[in-house]
Amino acid sequence: MAAGARGGRVGMALLGGLIALLFFLPLWWALAGALRSEQETFRTLSPVSLWTLIPGQPTLGNFASLVHGGFGRAMLNSAVVTAATLVVGLAICSTAAFGLAVLRFPGRTTVFAVMVVSFLIPFDAIAIPLSALFRDFELQNTHLGLVLPGVGNGFAVFLLRGFFLGVPKELAEAAHVDGLGWWGIFWRIYLPLSKPAMVGAGLILFVFQWQAYLWPLLIAPSPAMKVAPVAIAQLSGERGADFGAIFAGAVLTALVPLLVLLFFQRYFTQSLSGSGTKG
Amino acid sequence: MTTATPRTAVGRRGRFGDWPIAVTFLGPAVLAAVLLRLWPAARAVWDSLRSTPFGLAPTTWVGLDQYRWLFTDPAFLNSLKVTALFGIVVNPLQIAVALALAVLFNERIRGVGLMRTLVFLPVAIPQSVSAVIWAVAFRPDGPLNGVLALFGLGGLRYLTSPGQALASIVVVVSWIGVGYWMMFLIAGLKEIDPNLYDAAALDGAGRWARFRYVTVPQLRRQLAFVLVADTVSNLLLFAPVQILTKGGPDGSTDVLMNDIFERAYTEADVGAAAAATVVLTAVALAIVVVQFRLLSSGKD
Amino acid sequence: MATSTADRAADRRGRCRARGVARRRVLAAVVAAVLPGGCGAGASDGDGTTTLTFVNAQDQGTFDQVIAGFERANPGIRIRQEVVPFDDLNSAVQYRLLSEDPGVDLFDVDAPRLAAFAARGFLVDLGELGERARGRVDPEALAGTTYRGRQYALPRWTSTQLLYYNRGLLDKAGVAAPPGDPRSPMTWEDVAAAGRAAQAAGARWGLAFDQIDRYYQLQPLPESLGGGPGLTGPDLLTPQVANPAWVRAFTWYASLFEQGVAPRGVSPEQTGPLFASGNTAFFVGGPWNADAFDQARGLDYDVAPFPVFAGGRPASSTGSWATGVSPFSRHQEAAKEFIAYLALDPTGAWEASSRNIPVQVDAFERYLGTLRGQGGRSARLAEVVAHELASNAVARPRTVGYVTFETAMNKAFADIRNGSDPERRLRAAEAELTRAMAKYRG
Incomplete structure (x- = not known):
């Protein structure tokens, strides 16, 4: 019985490893492309061999030309804007979700409907009138102008509300009896229980902002305010693309979330039941 | 509900319930939603009733003729059809795969954290780069066909064939999206009380029965989120299509949002783009309302 | 004021x-x-300097020289660039001008799109600058940046197309190299046959197009057969893309891909590397491609004039970027100064040319002279460029409907490459355009 379980675990580890590898393969190829000349990347494309995936003559030239082109600045802008969106967005979305899940007030359904409709509207399709408004308020070429559209995320509110609804009401009531106000209940009881959900909401906010392209293009055209996806798109011009630099840019943009995610892994292994509040 | 509320809370809740405190909790989010989403969307409704002959001001009132014109445009009708087909294929596929991967990567396996991260990573790189990578992979003389050739198989045509292009797009967006949705489901799995599994195992439930009768019901909330959010995201998706196929070949990948993007950004046909946006939002709303109905009726 | x-x-x-x-x-x-x-964007700085914002989509460093030269000559004016990704330039500029953004002083406009920008009131009439340009700038290029008789931008560069070939691959196949004389181009039919022969002898591809699927490069095909640019009638708003010449040209084009002489599923960004990696026999592209090919290791190539259909007349692509002034700029006079420097001044035009063909007459002579001075392949390239521009250039149609036209045609070309029946697809494009162009006729 125990041996069988162990065998099953080894099988699952193999399967998991294989799947992870398959997902990672295209990125590995991009990594290889970042570490060699464009000519070599395309020459080794066909027929497929090990050299398709391994740089024969490794070089850091692509990274050098990327950095020379001011990519560091763009990465920094992306990081700042995304970090600010995470902090402000989590605050706004988690309080709103708490309000919708726990508080009782007239118009609650309407407010919930507003939050739902807000994530049904294609942002890229309404970005044009919005960017004109932002320009009137002198938010062009500012970090604030880049951050704002990302902070009130209906998906994040929706996710957190669902989680908060699952927190046993008795906890809040007990705290109330102990004299805790709503802010106290939110801060001391709901938030500490919600780390996995907060990580999930953080993912939503992160991906929205880290991937943002059209909005920064419209609202932050100044070279000093360029974000990483726009800087990478610029490497593909009218007369061809610098594939090596594009792949190097992809590697760098993937690196930040990779590190952040590996760090936050431990919050995923933490569970409600583990903290002894359920069951 | 009120019966369960302790006296202290009831005492504080007057006719307006928690209204004053609710304003402080919800104010910023509602403000953001109204100013940054609903207001420009209302603008789009207004714009959709006006015509801008190639972006020239002043505009003229055309009213519902804009919509009539749109619904007789074969390109727009085609994009509705493609969007429906795309949604029917991509949503169940992504959710099923994400759920399977979540269950697998929830096991206590050595290195599972790294595995999850690798599956998640595609969503973290700019979509333009994902598109470049797959544009090369899908080349008829590219690595995917190269691998098929190693096994003695003939090549596929991928993005160059009206019959295979949409399926290829499904592969790309699933490569990007599956790991992302998986993360939410893993978070949900972590919340399930392990005692439930032990109890089920004592009752002699097998692996499948435990999945069916413990995991799925316990995961209901996260699954509901993923269902709604994934459906909406796929409805609004266009970057990979725009970069890889521009809606071709023969319009076979021209999803609605790509059609809107082209009208708005390439042609600067503000009125028609706004009308198409209104249609898309209405479609999304209808789908989500149906989903909410199904989810709440399933609860009882 | x-x-x-x-x-x-x-x-x-x-x-x-x-x-x-x-x-x-x-x-x-x-x-x-x-x-x-x-x-500080678009604003006067405290010390009396004026800062101008110049929006364009060129590669990094393209304008470093001309900006430095201009700022030296005009100490009171500074030029700040905003570089937008190429694919998004038109939409980005369009929407900033729609909202009357004063943060754009100068911007690049692709010559065939000028009409639409001018009609929308997005460009300042350059008036007297247009007069001054006469005799200093190639008249064709100058005419290409007018709309209803007014000069709305000044052209900076032009472009042309030529035939590159891989000498080693042709030798191996026993195929004679194309004649280098600009007056005797190969026929498209012969290029395809030679490409097939090279493939039989080991080349991966017979022929590749640089700007694949793009109207810019494919317009010369029907033009060579007398099929016209695809738009006729008053203000060039009536599509005509399914006449016999168009059908013949694109039936030939479709056969290239059907027979595997040219590759499907390769985007315009990936075409240069096809030839650079040394396994493609022929490549049609612009003079700019030579830079990358010179750097490619082990590539032995040469240049020949742009091909022509058997029995047809020579025709090759042309046109390029021009620079104009935004009507919402607060520094229009200073902006005009910069345009005068980069388009009319012999030194400025040369500094602004980067790797491109300048249209300012002195700078153009200097461009050819430099290439000729390098001898060999560069000198041959210079002869082809000079001849194509003087005799064979066919400009893209200047009409307010150009964007709609180009978008629809590029899609049709992509579909034809992927196997759509050429005649049926061209007819569909014509029907689609008849419908779409109606809004411009209004």
Whole structure:
């Protein structure tokens, strides 16, 4: 019985490893492309061999030309804007979700409907009138102008509300009896229980902002305010693309979330039941 | 509900319930939603009733003729059809795969954290780069066909064939999206009380029965989120299509949002783009309302 | 007018400063180091210098020389560039001008799109600058940047197309190299046959197009057969893309891909590397491709004139970028100064040419002279360029409907490459365009 379980675990580890590898393969190829000349990347494309995936003559030239082109600045802008969106967005979305899940007030359904409709509207399709408004308020070429559209995320509110609804009401009531106000209940009881959900909401906010392209293009055209996806798109011009630099840019943009995610892994292994509040 | 509320809370809740405190909790989010989403969307409704002959001001009132014109445009009708087909294929596929991967990567396996991260990573790189990578992979003389050739198989045509292009797009967006949705489901799995599994195992439930009768019901909330959010995201998706196929070949990948993007950004046909946006939002709303109905009726 | 502008500028600076404080407070926790960027755009600086914003989509460094030269000659004016990704230039500029953004002073416009920009009131009539340009700038290029008789931008560069071939691959196949004489181009039919022969002898591809699927490069095919540019009638708003010449040209084009002489599923960005990696026999592209090919290791190539259909007349692509002034700019006179320098001044035009073909007459002679001075392949390239531009160039149609036309045609070309029946697809495009162009006829 125990041996069988162990065998099953080894099988699952193999399967998991294989799947992870398959997902990672295209990125590995991009990594290889970042570490060699464009000519070599395309020459080794066909027929497929090990050299398709391994740089024969490794070089850091692509990274050098990327950095020379001011990519560091763009990465920094992306990081700042995304970090600010995470902090402000989590605050706004988690309080709103708490309000919708726990508080009782007239118009609650309407407010919930507003939050739902807000994530049904294609942002890229309404970005044009919005960017004109932002320009009137002198938010062009500012970090604030880049951050704002990302902070009130209906998906994040929706996710957190669902989680908060699952927190046993008795906890809040007990705290109330102990004299805790709503802010106290939110801060001391709901938030500490919600780390996995907060990580999930953080993912939503992160991906929205880290991937943002059209909005920064419209609202932050100044070279000093360029974000990483726009800087990478610029490497593909009218007369061809610098594939090596594009792949190097992809590697760098993937690196930040990779590190952040590996760090936050431990919050995923933490569970409600583990903290002894359920069951 | 009120019966369960302790006296202290009831005492504080007057006719307006928690209204004053609710304003402080919800104010910023509602403000953001109204100013940054609903207001420009209302603008789009207004714009959709006006015509801008190639972006020239002043505009003229055309009213519902804009919509009539749109619904007789074969390109727009085609994009509705493609969007429906795309949604029917991509949503169940992504959710099923994400759920399977979540269950697998929830096991206590050595290195599972790294595995999850690798599956998640595609969503973290700019979509333009994902598109470049797959544009090369899908080349008829590219690595995917190269691998098929190693096994003695003939090549596929991928993005160059009206019959295979949409399926290829499904592969790309699933490569990007599956790991992302998986993360939410893993978070949900972590919340399930392990005692439930032990109890089920004592009752002699097998692996499948435990999945069916413990995991799925316990995961209901996260699954509901993923269902709604994934459906909406796929409805609004266009970057990979725009970069890889521009809606071709023969319009076979021209999803609605790509059609809107082209009208708005390439042609600067503000009125028609706004009308198409209104249609898309209405479609999304209808789908989500149906989903909410199904989810709440399933609860009882 | 002058005072109100100055007031507005001062007011703007004040607001900028106030906003800077507020913003700093908001983001101080996140970062202190990375700030401003926004203030000062399009505004006069305190010391009397004027800063102009020039929006374009060129590769990094393209304008470094000309900007340095201009700032040396005009100490009171500074030029700040905003570089937009190529694919998004037109839409980005369009929407900033729609909202009357004063942050754009100068911007690049692709010659065939000028009509639409001018009709929307997005370009300042350059008036007297147009007069001054006469005799100093190639008349064809100058005519290409007018709309209804007014000069709305000044052209900077032009472009042309030529045939590159891989000498080693042709030798191996026993195929004679194309004649280098600009007056005796190969026929398209012969290029395809030679490409097939090279493939039989080991080449991966017989022929590749640089700007694949793009109207810019494919327009010469039907033009060579007398099929016209695809638009006729008053204001060039009536599509005509399914006449016999168009059908013949694109039936031949489709056969290239059907027979595997040319590759399917390769985007325009990936075509250069096809030839550079040394396994493609022929490549049609612009003079700019030579830079990358010179750097490619082990590539032995040469150049020949752009091909022609058997029995047809020579025709090759042309046209390029021009620079114009935004009507919402607060520094239109200074902006015109910069345009005069980069388009009319012999030194400025040369500095602005980068790797492109300048249209300013002195700079153009210098461009050819430099290539000729390098001898060999470069000299042959110079002869082809000079001849194509003088005798064979066919400009893209100048009409307010150009964007709609180009978008629809590029899709049709992509579909034909992927196997759609050429005649049926061209007819469909014609029907689609008849419908879409109606809004411009209004």
